[in-house]
Amino acid sequence: MTILAKPWLWSWLAAAAAFALILGLTGGRGAGELAYAALSFGAFAAIVGLGQMLVITLGPGNVDLSIPATMTLAATLALKAMGGEPGTAFAGLAIALGVGAAAGIANYALIFLLRLPPIIATLAASLVYQSLAIWSNRGLRIKPPEGLADFATGRFLGMPNVAWVGLALAIAVWVLLERAVAGRWLLATGQNLRAARLAGVPVELVRACTYVAVAMFAALTGYLLASFSGGAALNMGAEYLLMSIAVVVIGGSSIAGGNSNVPGVWGAALFMFLVVSMLNSYGAGAGARNVLTGAIIIAIVIAASTRRART
Amino acid sequence: MTNSMMLFSAAGLALIAGLAEADTSGKRIALSNNYAGNSWRQAMLETFESTGKQAVADGVVAAADAYTTSENQATEQAAQIQNMILQGYDAIILNAASPTALNGAVKEACDAGVTVVSFDGIVTEPCAWRIAVDFAAMGREEVDYLATRLPDGGNLLEIRGLAGVFVDDEISKGIHEGVAEHSQFDIVGSVHGDWAQDVAQKAVAGILPSLPDIVGVVTQGGDGYGTAQAFRAADRPTPLIVLGNRQDELKWWAEQRDANGYETLSLSIAPGVASLAFWVAQQVLDGEDVAKELTVPFLKITQDTLDEALATTPEGSVANVTYSLEDAQQVIASAR
Numbered sequence A: 001m002t003i004l005a006k007p008w009l010w011s012w013l014a015a016a017a018a019f020a021l022i023l024g025l026t027g028g029r030g031a032g033e034l035a036y037a038a039l040s041f042g043a044f045a046a047i048v049g050l051g052q053m054l055v056i057t058l059g060p061g062n063v064d065l066s067i068p069a070t071m072t073l074a075a076t077l078a079l080k081a082m083g084g085e086p087g088t089a090f091a092g093l094a095i096a097l098g099v100g101a102a103a104g105i106a107n108y109a110l111i112f113l114l115r116l117p118p119i120i121a122t123l124a125a126s127l128v129y130q131s132l133a134i135w136s137n138r139g140l141r142i143k144p145p146e147g148l149a150d151f152a153t154g155r156f157l158g159m160p161n162v163a164w165v166g167l168a169l170a171i172a173v174w175v176l177l178e179r180a181v182a183g184r185w186l187l188a189t190g191q192n193l194r195a196a197r198l199a200g201v202p203v204e205l206v207r208a209c210t211y212v213a214v215a216m217f218a219a220l221t222g223y224l225l226a227s228f229s230g231g232a233a234l235n236m237g238a239e240y241l242l243m244s245i246a247v248v249v250i251g252g253s254s255i256a257g258g259n260s261n262v263p264g265v266w267g268a269a270l271f272m273f274l275v276v277s278m279l280n281s282y283g284a285g286a287g288a289r290n291v292l293t294g295a296i297i298i299a300i301v302i303a304a305s306t307r308r309a310r311t
Numbered sequence B: 001m002t003n004s005m006m007l008f009s010a011a012g013l014a015l016i017a018g019l020a021e022a023d024t025s026g027k028r029i030a031l032s033n034n035y036a037g038n039s040w041r042q043a044m045l046e047t048f049e050s051t052g053k054q055a056v057a058d059g060v061v062a063a064a065d066a067y068t069t070s071e072n073q074a075t076e077q078a079a080q081i082q083n084m085i086l087q088g089y090d091a092i093i094l095n096a097a098s099p100t101a102l103n104g105a106v107k108e109a110c111d112a113g114v115t116v117v118s119f120d121g122i123v124t125e126p127c128a129w130r131i132a133v134d135f136a137a138m139g140r141e142e143v144d145y146l147a148t149r150l151p152d153g154g155n156l157l158e159i160r161g162l163a164g165v166f167v168d169d170e171i172s173k174g175i176h177e178g179v180a181e182h183s184q185f186d187i188v189g190s191v192h193g194d195w196a197q198d199v200a201q202k203a204v205a206g207i208l209p210s211l212p213d214i215v216g217v218v219t220q221g222g223d224g225y226g227t228a229q230a231f232r233a234a235d236r237p238t239p240l241i242v243l244g245n246r247q248d249e250l251k252w253w254a255e256q257r258d259a260n261g262y263e264t265l266s267l268s269i270a271p272g273v274a275s276l277a278f279w280v281a282q283q284v285l286d287g288e289d290v291a292k293e294l295t296v297p298f299l300k301i302t303q304d305t306l307d308e309a310l311a312t313t314p315e316g317s318v319a320n321v322t323y324s325l326e327d328a329q330q331v332i333a334s335a336r
Helices: A009-026 A031-057 A067-082 A089-113 A118-137 A146-153 A161-179 A181-191 A193-198 A203-229 A240-250 A262-281 A286-310 B003-019 B039-057 B074-086 B103-111 B135-149 B166-181 B197-210 B224-233 B247-260 B273-285 B306-312 B325-335
Strands: B028-033 B063-068 B091-095 B115-119 B129-132 B154-160 B185-192 B216-218 B266-268 B293-295 B299-301
Touching: A009 A031, A009 A240, A009 A262, A009 A286, A009 B197, A031 A067, A031 A161, A031 A181, A031 A203, A031 A240, A031 A262, A031 B197, A031 B224, A067 A089, A067 A118, A067 A203, A067 A240, A089 A118, A089 A146, A089 A203, A146 A161, A146 A203, A161 A181, A161 A203, A161 A262, A181 A193, A181 A203, A193 A203, A203 B197, A240 A262, A240 A286, A262 A286, A262 B185, A262 B197, B028 B039, B028 B074, B028 B273, B039 B063, B039 B273, B074 B091, B074 B103, B091 B273, B103 B115, B115 B273, B129 B273, B135 B166, B135 B185, B135 B216, B135 B266, B154 B166, B154 B197, B154 B224, B166 B185, B185 B197, B197 B224, B224 B247, B247 B266, B247 B306, B273 B325, B293 B325
Parallel strands: B028 B063, B028 B091, B091 B115, B115 B129, B129 B293, B154 B185, B154 B216
Antiparallel strands: B266 B299
């Protein structure tokens, strides 16, 4: 298998091309600044994307549409509980992850007990989560504790802290998928549920854990994003629904499941930020920007999938 | 109906007749709202609820109920309006999902004798009242203010709202008219911030590396704090950012003012415009002659009123005013 056959390559090439086009406009000025911004904002898309990738890997029809609402609910409850008091960052993190775990369990319960298709179950559940978020704090933006805000907007060794978190999670997911039995179970379940069950894979346990994992990834993203941007807002998750699916597909994971691609998710997350920045920098209007973004995404997906088909 | 119930309702009627003097005391008003998912809409709903509750307690109207659709869809809101007609409301106050798609339902309401007052998100159906905001004037005013502060002009960054929404087009149109008038300014970049701090922060962080020095930022509200954060993260000097009355923006402004004398202007529409719509509907029901087209003023916060506004705005919310019956009468009189 040559390097060209790697499906994740295309998202990285596209990200690099968008980066180069912006620098072409500025004459090379602001490269570090742009890379830093891309890593900061790409990290949020990458973390939700990793979660969505795990669910999509479960096979056709598996997707979590409650990601935006879970992000909003986790961030709202965590920031409300912290109330801006110093020293509460870890308590807030525990609350956010707890909300994520509860949302994941609720999603899976709807899918397993009521036999609802995941699309319907997670969409319906997301209305409940969003309403809970509205009801719990009526949309008030509470500031994160100062230490937490400094962490979320800070840097370590020149790279944003949130990007380090995203990188660590990506490595963890990669090791899980490529080196651990649990990851093999997940891939087997996604490739053929019945065959996996007959082979002794605890498929329902795998599915349950995956739905809990995606919700916890979403909750963590909500917590970090709210700390980064100065508070939770009711519509903070809105753009992460399509984003989470787009980064999985652009990253070269199979939408039919059973095949996942961790490096591609990061490349796609950077690309999604850079392509919008590029079109903004070139002064494209909102309409042209949406059309071009859509066209570029389709082109990358075609490039990545034809390469895969040939090998 | 049992005897005791009859007695009870008779007593109730007597009580209402005895206490209330307004002609609208038996009227029921409903709020049809298309969206509740941000702090502005939440403040709007709270203002409507408190105004309505007080009016019911005072016997001005019999009911003031708020309903919000879950999906921000015109079809869903049209069905909601039809339900309100069937439930026998006398007036519907409407913040519409679309200026045109609800016209059929609004016409049905008018034909059924229901007063329809649209505000913020207005409808074009002629039988309804419109409490509109001159969004283009808001955009022009931002540039006029920048011209007084920066007579030498320079490069501006424009933060737009949600693409495809009427309000975004109007404010942007006003800003561009203002820039055409004050030719010392030049808009060198434009991004969509979706009226959300985190989206604005992301969009500005992405375009900043390709921009020359920026002296001022024209915004639409809900995006000023995120813009300031993006400038800070890029180690750029903070330009003059026109703000949009959100509490986090006002707090940031006060901090900057105390630290380095930062001066700016903040303007937006107060969510309390729902209470103005309530009183206008009450006046229409009362038989007042009210013009169909009314205009609501902006809520403007200046350097002098900053501390006052900050003190009265709940943390994490948006600066607000609750309009009274007298305010509504004044707006109605000025439109005659």
